[in-house]
Amino acid sequence: MKLNLKTLTNKINSLKFDTINLDKLNEFIWPFLTANTNKTLVLVVSNNTQIDSLAKQIEYINPKAKILKFPAWDCQAYDMTNPSLDIQALRVNAIKSLEQNTKDKFIIITTNRALITKTINTADLLADITLEKDKEFSRDELTNKLLEHGFKRVENVYQSLEFAFRGDILDVMPNGSEHGYRIEFFDDEVESIHLLDIKSQRRTQEVKQAVISQENELLLNDTTVDTFTSKYLKLFPEGITDTIFAEIKQKKFVNNRFHFLSLFYNNKLKSLFEYLPEKFAILYYDNLDSNLENFYSELELSYNARSQFLADFES
Incomplete structure (x- = not known):
């Protein structure tokens, strides 16, 4: 079935769930979290801020819950900005987790906008870069792979998607990670791998392996x-x-x-629906119909405003 905006909207509307307020989370969602079911739950909220709030409440109720966050881009359509790296990392992590763990029951928290905005096809994600202690990895090849993965070469690493070679030492900060890696080489052999605290620029815990994945959509x-x-x-x-x-x-x-x-x-890009398992249930916490209508109206307004801007600019 071809999934376009209209099809996705009809798919949502065909699932007859009542609107549930966030403050009723404990009494309503608790049975779904604890029931012996193989269904993945998709919880649709109004905005990205509510995603974090709801995730904390669910974690409090059920610490073992497997929660995936799939936020909307934090930029407007036709705007001159791009979604943040943190937002992209959450979105890519969600679709990879769904595809790689088909038997797991997840709780996916998303927004109405994210639900109908398509994302990268996992077939287009690059293979992970894996470095292991005491194994060889050509530094020239590693540099090329990091550049291919969207990393920027800098003198000192301070943020995501940056890497720096200083002699035999590589500092690298993957997107979506809480820490970087400091990797020491002897020629092309990996001598040691440590986690890297970006703020202090000091290495911390030693690990045996560093895995660098693509965690951005473009x-x-x-x-x-x-x-x-x-x-x-x-x-x-x-x-x-x-x-x-x-x-x-x-x-x-x-x-x-x-x-x-x-x-x-x-x-082709895919929607979140195309990564969901066969059995899933959607619950939403606000007036979904009006939210979608508002979103479509904003798209039209943004498009018209950008078209007018370009017309004025060209004239």
């Missing part, structure tokens, strides 16, 4: 840029002179590049 590498340029010119044959086309071709981090997400991949 990478600018040779493959994605080539796909973008090809698809963009098919849609806009005269677009070779467009600023966004030229900047992305040079792998520059254009502010609104995420709104062209589907042009960067050959595989």
Whole structure:
């Protein structure tokens, strides 16, 4: 079945659940958390702030609950901003967990906007970079893989998606992680791996392995840029002179590049519905119909405003 905005909305509306207020969480959700069922639960709230609040309440009720957060992008459609790295990490982690652990029962907390906004197809996620103590890994190959994964080479690592080589020492900060890694080499052999405290720039606990995964929805590498340029010119044959086309071709981090997400991949984007197991139940905590209508209205207003801006700019 083709899943577009209308289909997704109808799918939600066909599930006849009453609206439930957040303050009734304990008395209503408790049976679902403790019942002997194989159903995954999808809890739909109004905004990203409520996701965190609800997750804390569920963790208090059921500490063993497997909670996945799937927030909406923290930027407006057609805006000149991109979703934050933290938001992307949560979204990618959710779809990977659902695909890799099909027998687990999850509690997925999302928003109405996130539910109908498509994300990356897991088929387009790059393979993990795994480094192990006492094993060899070419530093040149490692550098190329980190760049391919969207990392930026810097002198000192202070934030996500940065790495720094200083002699035989590599500092790297994966996206979506609470800590970085400090990896010491002897030639191409990994001598030691420690967790890295970014604030103090000091290494902490020693570990045997460092796994660096793709935790963002869009990478600018040779493959994605080539796909973008090809698809963009098919849609806009005269677009070779467009600023966004030229900047992305040079792998520059254009502010609104995420709104062209589907042009960067050959595989079709997927909605959260397409990662859910066969058995799941949706519960929502606000007026879903009116929230979706408001979202569609905002999309139209944003589109018209951006169109008018471009028309005025060109004139």
